[in-house]
Amino acid sequence: xxxxxxxxxxxxxxxxxxxxxxxxxxxxxxxxxxxxxxxxxxxxxxxxxxxxxxxxxxxxxxxxxxxxxxxxxxxxxxxxxxxxxxxxxxxxxxxxxxxxxxxxxxxxxxxxxxxxxxxxxxxxxxxxxxxxxxxxxxxxxxxxxxxxxxxxxxxxxxxxxxxxxxxxxxxxxxxxxxxxxx
Numbered sequence: 001x002x003x004x005x006x007x008x009x010x011x012x013x014x015x016x017x018x019x020x021x022x023x024x025x026x027x028x029x030x031x032x033x034x035x036x037x038x039x040x041x042x043x044x045x046x047x048x049x050x051x052x053x054x055x056x057x058x059x060x061x062x063x064x065x066x067x068x069x070x071x072x073x074x075x076x077x078x079x080x081x082x083x084x085x086x087x088x089x090x091x092x093x094x095x096x097x098x099x100x101x102x103x104x105x106x107x108x109x110x111x112x113x114x115x116x117x118x119x120x121x122x123x124x125x126x127x128x129x130x131x132x133x134x135x136x137x138x139x140x141x142x143x144x145x146x147x148x149x150x151x152x153x154x155x156x157x158x159x160x161x162x163x164x165x166x167x168x169x170x171x172x173x174x175x176x177x178x179x180x181x182x
Contacts, residue, residue, distance in 0.1 A: 042088060
């Protein structure tokens with residue numbers, strides 16, 4: 001079974017404790033600034049909580065392995081993280097999984113030249129989020145060349161959190177998915 005966890009964080013007053021994270025993740029965080037660094041740190045802490053709760057594994061004491069495209073795996077636990085604004089979405093599974101969460105707003109129109117100028121902001125966000133989740137499933141990442149693709153993901157919904165609409169897209173190999181709000 002694949003599970004998706006969604007949580008809203010308060011980014012004010014976040015104190016990053018570098019002793020509280022895996023060394024590989026710390027090196028990644030050292031490259032970030034401001035709210036990007038805060039939300040990435042909180043995302044990792046949230047992932048740690050989920051893996052400990054579901055698998056009784058402290059991921060900071062584990063060696064990360066990587067698939068052929070550099071996507072991290074922890075002891076055959078496949079995971080993927082996405083965030084938008086202060087919302088974090090984590091997908092976890094026993095097989096490949098990709099997730100994307102995107103706030104629906106007018107900034108998405110910058111992508112319309114790559115996708116389709118006739119789509120409204122909801123449809124543009126759905127299309128972009130689906131492509132992102134699809135390519136993240138295998139660790140490929142999104143490129144301008146594949147933004148134009150019209151992929152179908154295994155799960156997609158529009159959710160409202162903190163007075164904003166978000167598109168949540170998940171691409172997975174399992175037959176069942178459970179979405180949990182924390």
